[in-house]
Structures are given as C-alpha cells and as structure tokens.
C-alpha cells in the first residue's frame with residue numbers, strides 16, 4: 001500500500017477514461033455554443049458569503065462546505081456549485097447586453113458521504129441566463145439539456161418539471177405545508193427539516209414519510225394567475241418541441257431563490273438516491289443578494305460523473321480514442337526515432353515510439369500493442385541509405401515497403 005491515497009470521496013480519473021470526459025465537455029460546448037452561450041470560468045474559491053447566500057436551509061451550505069480562513073484572515077470556501085459564482089460575477093461586472101447567456105464546466109466540492117454517484121469532488125456542466133423573464137427562455141434552457149442527453153445517446157432519461165409559483169404563492173404554500181405537516185406522522189429527520197424548510201420535507205425518500213407526503217397540499221393549488229400562465233407556456237413549448245416531461249408537484253429542489261419553473265433530469269438506470277443527473281430552475285433575488293441589481297435568472301447544472309455512469313449503464317458514449325497513425329521503431333540508437341516522431345507529429349500525424357534501445361522484437365511488440373496503423377522502421381541499412389521501412393500493421397493491409405525518408409510524410413498523407 002503506498003503511503004498516500006486519494007482522500008475519501010476524491011478520485012483520479014485516468015486515461016483512457018479522461019477521453020470520455022473531454023468528449024462529454026465537447027458535446028456540451030457544441031450544444032450550448034450553437035445557442036449563443038459563451039463560456040465563463042469562475043474561481044474555485046470564493047468568499048464564503050457567496051455560497052451562504054444560496055440559502056441557509058440547504059445541506060450544501062450548512063453541512064458540506066469546504067470553508068476555511070485563508071492566510072489573510074478571509075473566510076473563503078471551495079465552491080459547492082457554480083450558480084452562485086456566476087451571479088457574483090454578473091453583479092461584479094454588470095454586463096450591458098441582456099440576456100447574459102453563459103455556460104460552464106468544472107469541479108465542485110461538497111463534504112458528503114461518498115458512495116457510487118456521490119463524491120466530494122464532482123464535475124458539473126451547466127448554463128445560466130440572466131436578465132430575461134420570458135417563459136420561452138425556460139423552454140430553451142430545458143431543451144438544451146435535453147438535446148445534450150440526446151446527443152450523448154442516452155434514452156432512459158425522464159424530465160420532471162414543476163412550478164413553485166411566484167414568491168408570494170410559494171410563501172403561502174410553505175405556510176400551508178407547515179400547518180399540514182405539524183400534525184402529520186413524520187420521521188424524526190423530517191420533523192427537523194420541517195423546522196428549517198417545510199418544502200424540503202417533500203424531498204424525503206423515507207418510507208415512513210410517504211403517506212404524509214402523499215396527502216400534502218399541492219403547489220398548483222397556490223399558483224397565481226401569472227404563475228399558472230407562465231407554467232402553461234413552458235409546458236406548451238416543451239410539447240411543441242416534442243420533449244416528453246412529467247409534471248411532479250412534489251419536486252421542490254434546494255435553492256431558496258427558486259421561483260416558477262424548476263426541473264430535474266432523472267436517469268432510469270441509477271439507484272433512486274442518485275438518479276438525479278441534473279436539474280435547475282428559474283431564480284430571482286440571487287444577483288441582488290450578491291450586490292447586483294434585481295435580475296431574473298434561470299439555469300441548470302448537470303452532473304458529469306452521474307451522466308457518465310448512466311452512459312455506462314446504457315452502453316452508449318464509449319471510448320472512441322483513435323489509434324495512432326505510426327509507431328516508430330528505431331534499432332540504431334534512438335536518435336532517428338527522435339527526429340521521425342517529431343516530423344510526423346509536426347505534419348499532423350499521431351506518432352509514438354519505443355524507448356530504452358530495446359530489441360527489434362520488443363519494439364515491434366509495442367507497435368502492435370499501440371494499435372498503430374503503420375510501423376516506421378529504421379535499421380542499419382535504412383540509416384545508411386537515408387530510408388525507412390513502412391510496415392502496415394493490419395494483417396490484410398498489404399506488404400511493407402522501403403522508401404526514402406523524404407517521401408515518408410507525403411506517402412502517409414496519400415494513404416490516410
């Protein structure tokens with residue numbers, strides 16, 4: 001056992017697995033880039049206040065922050081999510097052109113109990129749009145996440161939507177829920193959640209709470225006319241785009257600032273405790289709480305780790321890393337391989353080589369294992385005549401040929 005291992009909930013992502021991460025990010029960047037979103041990169045560390053503004057009633061803030069005092073005595077934290085940092089950036093830079101559409105990718109940190117699909121460092125991709133209140137934007141945002149999953153090849157995804165109404169609707173609903181749950185039969189944990197945030201009691205997956213939750217009042221009974229119309233427009237837009245959805249009145253999600261539309265994407269192959277692949281919603285007041293002007297916002301964050309687990313389960317989005325173009329075998333000391341691999345790479349080919357002046361046989365074994373299309377071989381004769389042997393590695397790809405060093409690149413270009 002080595003002296004050091006990754007800390008609990010932290011993982012190394014090794015090659016070739018990293019190729020899938022890069023591809024997932026590329027698909028996401030393509031999907032949102034085509035809709036006019038620009039990439040934003042915010043710091044991993046922010047003033048802890050940026051995150052406590054998300055809401056005191058979420059575990060993410062109360063229990064899971066990696067908060068500490070830096071050497072200058074500032075109270076800072078590793079970011080547990082990206083929305084708050086984006087809103088802080090908006091408040092700080094005040095972009096003039098609205099809506100401000102941004103996308104992001106990167107790691108977040110939460111001190112959670114680690115298990116499959118739940119880590120202490122995990123990646124998200126996401127978007128936020130600030131400055132526009134239009135229900136059609138809600139449809140665009142949801143549709144982009146949906147298109148991302150489609151492009152990955154995932155099919156067992158359920159989109160769950162709900163509306164939390166206007167802030168007053170939500171407040172009236174919270175009061176009604178608190179009154180209802182006060183006399184209901186709940187678990188100890190849900191009783192304590194009730195004191196902090198009655199909405200979150202609806203999130204309980206504990207069996208003992210199920211009956212009480214099933215009989216609870218529904219948010220739709222509290223929707224104002226405006227909120228009901230907004231939600232109807234969102235649902236009509238999704239229907240128009242042929243995006244399947246389920247309206248789930250119990251969906252509440254964590255953020256205290258959520259209003260109107262909220263949504264979640266659930267993976268059909270994952271355990272129910274980790275089946276949320278991603279989600280988001282419309283929020284107000286967050287930019288304001290971070291020192292900016294009152295600004296409507298909407299966005300989502302999708303978990304990269306869980307999305308890849310879902311891809312594994314559905315057998316899609318495998319490793320498509322391309323084989324090498326050439327593996328250079330040099331049995332005359334290695335300097336020729338230094339030059340030829342550099343030349344090949346500069347010409348745009350992928351090339352690797354053997355090291356440690358190994359035997360011809362050992363280097364050919366490596367060439368085979370590398371899955372390269374060609375071996376480029378230099379022995380004493382080739383060195384003397386300034387030539388190389390080009391040997392196709394596939395069984396039925398023809399015979400090897402000797403050619404002048406200066407013809408190698410043009411020959412490969414003609415055969416690629």
Ligand code: AMP
Pocket residue numbers: 081110112117118119120121122123124276277278279301302303304305306307
């Ligand atoms: P949230 O920011 O909590 O709404 O989470 C959005 C998505 O990020 C979730 O649906 C997960 O896919 C992912 N996620 C959140 N927390 C974790 C975690 N601890 N480990 C892995 N993925 C996570």
